[in-house]
């Protein structure tokens with residue numbers, strides 16, 4: 001079984017990266033784990049041309065970059081997306097990626113597909129104290145999963161997390177969450 005863990009933050013050394021690292025470590029007992037960071041990839045914004053609504057293909061010159069990420073999705077049985085709040089939403093880099101996944105969106109036919117039976121998990125974190133902001137981020141990730149026909153199986157939200165050092169006190173909660181994956 002394969003797991004894909006995505007650091008949806010462009011920061012490779014922050015709290016999001018640390019949570020993603022703990023998740024990957026925990027899953028490595030039962031899964032072959034691939035970890036990626038959204039900042040590993042450079043791609044342009046979706047232009048909203050809708051060509052893919054008719055062809056299931058993106059006409060942009062860097063379409064192969066998005067396809068390489070979707071190949072990672074295709075290879076995975078489970079996908080865990082870990083996202084911080086940036087201005088009360090997912091980071092722009094991750095949103096830009098989701099927009100570029102429109103060829104795979106099941107609201108139009110034809111559309112590109114990944115394999116069936118995949119399970120998706122979402123983890124959100126933020127510095128502020130209110131959990132509703134995490135719920136919004138989880139909702140964005142689960143919306144994305146839904147249109148890729150990835151079954152949403154669990155989510156977790158953390159408040160009052162600013163930097164890497166803030167993750168140690170919540171490690172047990174992350175480990176417990178991973179035990180149910």
Ligand SMILES: Cc1cc2nc3c(=O)[nH]c(=O)nc-3n(C[C@H](O)[C@H](O)[C@H](O)COP(=O)(O)O)c2cc1C
Pocket residue numbers: 009010011014015016017084085086087088089125126127128129133161162163
């Ligand atoms: C550009 C930017 C915007 C942010 N906006 C928010 C926000 O709206 N609400 C919040 O609670 N935290 C916000 N944060 C804090 C991050 O959610 C927090 O530091 C998170 O724990 C770790 O993010 P990182 O792994 O990308 O460093 C923001 C951080 C950055 C860099």
